[in-house]
Amino acid sequence: MLVDVHSHFFRDPAHFSASFRQQAVRARNQEMDLTVRWEEYQAGAAGCEKTIVFGGKARLSGVWVPDEEVATYVGQHPDRLVGFLSLDPTQPGWQDELRIGQLDDLWRYADQHRLPVLLHTGTTFVSQAPLDCTLPRLLDDVAIRFPRVKLILAHLAHPYEGECVVVIRKHPNVFADCSALYYRPFQLYHSLMLVQEYGVWDKVLFGTDYPFTTVAGSVAGIRGLNNMLTGTSLPRLNEEKIEAMLGRNALEVLEIADA
Secondary structure, X not given: OEEEEEEXXXXXXXXXXXXXXXXXXXXXXXXXXXXOOXXXXXXXXXXXXXXXXXOEEEOOOOEEEOHHHHHHHHHHOOOOEEEOOOOOOOOOOOOHHHHHXXXXXXXXXXXXXXXXXXXXXXXXXXXXXXXXXXXXXXXXXXXXXXXXXXXXXXXXXXXXXXXXXXXXXXOOOEEEEOOOOOOOHXXXXXXXHHHHHHOOHHHEEOOOOEOOOOHHHHHXXXXXXXXXXXXXXXXXXXXXXXXXXXXOOHHXXXXXXXX
16 A cells, blocks of 8 residues: 655745745755645556645744645545644744743643654755754654654655664654655665665655655655666665555554544
């Protein structure tokens, strides 16, 4: 069952600051229309049965998508889409002590209501966003204190894949997605080789990061990684494990009700 655990709903430029829009060129070194249109997503998503979709809230980075708009979009395609709300826990004016207390309350709420949480980890193209906040090791403490909350570390936390792999190996409730990586094929090969060597293929979920990538492009890119090894002595990725990852029912893994 192919499930895309990482897609967005954006209206470009309504949901972005001018700064974010300008910096988004860095994502793939080209201008992109980031407006999400169901017909365009569906056209590049053959075989994908379910898609988790969310907007994004990060005032510091210049992106803000009201959850009501995401809910409307999901409501138009309820048989295919699963909506996640977005949260910006760093509102201006909060004192550090209050912020920490508020975050604990949020984790407790997720625990009590069995809500899975996806977090952006790793690199960002937004200059205002501090990389120190994206390190996978920071979620080790959360996973220890809230072992029932299912966590997804987005993008295999690249370029901190090593940290990501040891965190998802350590905690039964922590997973990673492989979204927005196939267009850097050697990096993705290296990332998945770490996954393979640490024995955590079962902790990786498929995702795209649409509209930055598509389902079709991501699947083809992942399946084609071994092709670049022809004529080398580099170890090959286990293709059976790749297919198992692509077919993993992520909704069941995340204990989402309509799985």
